[in-house]
Amino acid sequence: MLIEDGFPGQRMLVMPRPRVTAALARPGTSHLVVTDAGYFPEARAHGLVRASGAPQSIVIVCTRGRGWAEVAGTRHTVSAGQVIVIPPETPHAYGADDDDPWTLWWLHVAGRDLEEFLKTAGLTAAAPVRELSDVYRVVALVEEVVQAMERDQTIASVLAASGAAWHLMALLCSERIAGTPQVSAIDQARDYLRQHVTERVSIDELARLARLSPSHFAALFKQQTGSSPLRYQTHLRMSRARELLDVTNLAVSVVAERVGYTDPFYFSRQFKSVHGVTPLQYRGQRKG
Structure with missing residues (x-):
C-alpha cells in the first residue's frame, strides 16, 4: 500500500487555497506561487496516484535512494541526483523503490510564468525526468522555499517562497542550454x-x-x-x-x-x- 505522507522527520507545508487564489492575483507573486512544499526523508512505501493530474506543476528532487514516476502513461525510473517535473493537469503516479526508498525535496508551483518556464526547460509529460548538474543548488532553493513557508503565511513569506521558486525554475532552464559552464x-x-x-x-x-x-x-x-x-x-x-x-x-x-x-x-x-x-x-x- 502506498503512503502519501507521514514519514519520520518530514516537513510539509500547504498554503490554504483562498491564499493561493489571492497570491495568484497579487502583483509580485502572480508570476509564480508555491502552493505546497516539503521534505520526505527515506520515504519508505511512499507513493501517490493522481488520475487527473494536479492543478499545479509538481517538482520532485531525489537526493538519495530510488523511485519511479509514471507520467502520461509512461514509466520512468528515478535515482539520486535527478528531478521530476510533472506539468499541470497531467495524469501521473510515483513511488519509492521498495529496497532503497528515496529521499525527496518537493514543491507544487502555479502562476502565469509557469508554462514559459516548462517550455524553455524542455520539461514535458514525455520527458519529465532530468539529470541535475548542480543538485546542491537545486536542493538549497527548495529548502529556501520550505523555510519561507514555515515562517508564516504573510505576504513577505509568500514573496520569499515565490522568489526562490522562480530562481529554481530559471536554474532548470539554464541547465538545458548547451555550453552553460558547469561548476565542479x-x-x-x-x-x-x-x-x-x-x-x-x-x-x-x-x-x-x-x-x-x-x-x-x-x-x-x-x-x-x-x-x-x-x-x-x-x-x-x-x-x-x-x-x-x-x-x-x-x-x-x-x-x-x-x-x-x-x-x-x-x-x-x-x-x-x-x-x-x-x-x-x-x-x-x-x-x-
Whole structure:
C-alpha cells in the first residue's frame, strides 16, 4: 500500500487555497506561487496516484535512494541526483523503490510564468525526468522555499517562497542550454556545506549528490580544499560561532545550538581545537 505522507522527520507545508487564489492575483507573486512544499526523508512505501493530474506543476528532487514516476502513461525510473517535473493537469503516479526508498525535496508551483518556464526547460509529460548538474543548488532553493513557508503565511513569506521558486525554475532552464559552464562537484559541495552549516552532512550523502564514490569524492575534496569535508564543515561552524560570540550576548550553550551542536561541552572542545581557546576565553579577548 502506498503512503502519501507521514514519514519520520518530514516537513510539509500547504498554503490554504483562498491564499493561493489571492497570491495568484497579487502583483509580485502572480508570476509564480508555491502552493505546497516539503521534505520526505527515506520515504519508505511512499507513493501517490493522481488520475487527473494536479492543478499545479509538481517538482520532485531525489537526493538519495530510488523511485519511479509514471507520467502520461509512461514509466520512468528515478535515482539520486535527478528531478521530476510533472506539468499541470497531467495524469501521473510515483513511488519509492521498495529496497532503497528515496529521499525527496518537493514543491507544487502555479502562476502565469509557469508554462514559459516548462517550455524553455524542455520539461514535458514525455520527458519529465532530468539529470541535475548542480543538485546542491537545486536542493538549497527548495529548502529556501520550505523555510519561507514555515515562517508564516504573510505576504513577505509568500514573496520569499515565490522568489526562490522562480530562481529554481530559471536554474532548470539554464541547465538545458548547451555550453552553460558547469561548476565542479567540489565547489557545489562547498556551497552545500555553507548553506547547511547546522546540519551534520555525511560524506556518503555529499558523494551521492556529486555522483561519485565516497572515497573518490573525499580524495577530490581534500585535494582541492586541503581538508576533509567534515573538517571543512567544522571550520564553517566555528566561523559562525565566532561571529555569534562577537556580536551577541548569547550563552555558549545557545551559540552551540545555533551552529548545530546539541552538546555544549563537545562544542567547546571543537571550538578550542580550532581557535586554541575556549568560547568564553575567546569572548573575553580584545578585538578590532
